[in-house]
Amino acid sequence: MDVPTSLPLVFLILFLATFTRSALGFGGALIAMPLLTMVVGIRIATPLVAFMGITIALMILLKRWREVDVRSAFRLILASAVGVPVGIQLLQRVPEGLVKGILGFVLILFGVYQWLSPQLPQVNSLILEFLFGFFAGVLGGAYNINGPLIVVYGTLRKWKPEHFRATLQGYFLPTGIVILVSHKLAGLWTGQVFQYYFYSLPIILLGILIGGWAHKRLTAPIFLKVVYAFLILMGIKLMVGK
Incomplete structure (x- = not known):
């Protein structure tokens, strides 16, 4: 196959998306999907972003699996499985x-609210x-947007940044x-693709490496501020793109 002329743009988009996901634990698809769709089309962008997400989650978990809240991740996965048919x-x-x-x-x-006045109590309720x-x-199940609520839950649990990032990968x-299997079907x-x-x-792996480096240098207060900012961006994207 010939090398696609759009490859440099795809590299740039995937690097930015991977860096964000590796640094925060989420947010990669928020960056990658709209930009890649404009460059390569929805039928390539959708599975490509899914492969990117699996690669990031796997690489983080290979190194940080001890930081996963296994019980919470397992219960969230089971509860999500119940919700998918409803969706x-x-x-x-x-x-x-x-x-x-x-x-x-x-x-x-x-x-x-959390940005201005983070006073909500820690959530530990099953x-x-x-x-x-x-x-x-x-x-x-309905719209392939399961991530935002899990991110909100992680902030309410007040996980430390390293547990937040790793546990999200344990869920994702x-x-x-x-999702990848459904794309195959x-x-x-x-x-x-x-x-x-x-x-x-190689660009994805580089983004994971540099994002992991950035994650280690984020203090907990700054980490949470960035998470809240991304939640606001997610909300705006959902409302504007609805």
Whole structure:
């Protein structure tokens, strides 16, 4: 196959997305999906971002698996699995714009409140853990946006940055595998997708390395401020893009 002319742009986008995801534990798709869609189209961007996400999660977990809150990650995964079929039904019955608009508003409200006055109590309730996981699964099954609620839950648990980052990967890795399999069944795994992925793999690995370096230098207060800012950006994107 010829080398795609769009490869330099793809490299830049994937590096920025990977750096962000590696530094914070989330946010890569927020950067990569809209930009890659403009460059290579939705049918390449969707599985390419999924492969990127799996690679990041796997690389972080290989080194940081001891920092995962295994019980929380496992319970969130189970609760999400229960929510996915409900989300599929939601997709058929409720307007997508309404759900995304409400979620976007909640994320903006939460992010702004936490940025200005972080006084919410620490959450340790198993019931709330199930609810966050369940509704994340609902949103994942309906619109492939399971991440934001898990990020909100992590901030409410007041995990330290290293536990926050690692535990999110413990959740995103198995759910990402499910998403990749669904892409395979939908016929999205093509030679062109793998070409972009393998050409970009060194760039992705570099982004993981530099993002991990940046993560170690983020103090807990600064880390949380950046997380809240990304939640606000996620909310704006959901509301504008609904």
